[in-house]
Amino acid sequence: MNISRRIAVPGLVRIKKNALSRLGIYLTRGEHTQVAMVVSAGLPETIRATVNTGLAQEGVATVQWFEIDKNDFETVAEFFAHMPNTLHAVVGLGGGKALDMAKYLAFLAQKPYYAVPTSLSNDGFCSPMASLTIQGRRRSLAAALPHGVVIDVDVCLNAPRILWLSGVGDLVSKFSAVFDWKLAFHHKGELVEDLAALLSDASVYQFLANPAFTPQGLTQLGTALMLNGIAMEICGSSRPASGSEHLISHALDEISTRPRLHGLQVGMATYITCRLQGQQADTIDQVFQSTGFWDAVRTDPFSREEWLAAVALAPSIKENFFTVLSTRQCLSEVHAILEEPVLDGCFV
Known part of the structure; x- marks a missing residue:
């Protein structure tokens, strides 16, 4: 039986050394120059600095910056309520909780999502589901695949x-x-x-x-x-x-x-x-x-x-x-x- 279905897959995939420093370049190629950053709390300063420098060099403005230490539905709903209409894309940077929050935030806002994992601990960075807690219980919620996947090999090698x-x-x-x-x-x-x-x-x-x-x-x-x-x-x-x-x-x-x-x-x-x-x-x-x-x-x-x-x-x-x-x-x-x-x- 033939099955016809339209799906969306990442249009940008960069798995290479120094990919993190080029994040601004990748965003501007997609004309995404106004972004919300959803970042793992406690992310090393070297990673933050590399990203911020790369974004600034390409004229990408960080309209919002969210620090994530938990992945609950209530928090992401609050983020969504305060998102400006001028936003072009959502970038998830760090570990699984931040990426799930960014993915679902982008899904709610119907904006492109860029997954930038700093380790490769599971397949969640490119799954069509977001793992969030709702009133303390874990749930897998429908989301969308990333518009872009950016993996810096050196950063992942330096992770535990x-x-x-x-x-x-x-x-x-x-x-x-x-x-x-x-x-x-x-x-x-x-x-x-x-x-x-x-x-x-x-x-x-x-x-x-x-x-x-x-x-x-x-x-x-x-x-x-x-x-x-x-x-x-x-x-x-x-x-x-x-x-x-x-x-x-x-x-x-x-x-x-x-x-x-x-x-x-x-x-x-x-x-x-x-x-x-x-x-x-x-x-x-x-x-x-x-x-x-x-x-x-x-x-x-x-x-x-x-x-x-x-x-x-x-x-x-x-x-x-x-x-x-x-x-x-x-x-x-x-x-x-x-x-x-x-x-x-x-x-x-």
């Missing part, structure tokens, strides 16, 4: 390595997500859009060719995570990028006394769900060994009790979302997986 490992964990989750999507087709008749599924799978294999914390490896990871966002836009859902592994992570966010980085939780959950699915677990083990993902988890192990509780809760997190966790009672299998030698030291 654990953020890169989080991005690796989020990327490999596409193996589990696509499998779950196809499982939903066979069990429930849910439509699988093949191009989106292929794009999501291909993005992982592209990175696996060079899973290194180097300029080239960062470029490949940034590209792969961006393509995941485009895959979601193609099919109009999170299916190509989110499956049973994300349900477990979301359950952890609800019950854990100390939730960890999204990509660390999702990466670990992906290994577990791929074991349940009977596919790709060895590949994931290899990439986690070569990148140091397992070692990073062992320095701050997860709670076995919390993870078992999260697996039990996960199937109820998202209504009418069929995954491997829907096929059977998996708790005893997961309990055994957590005791396997490959996960030694990862749980206490």
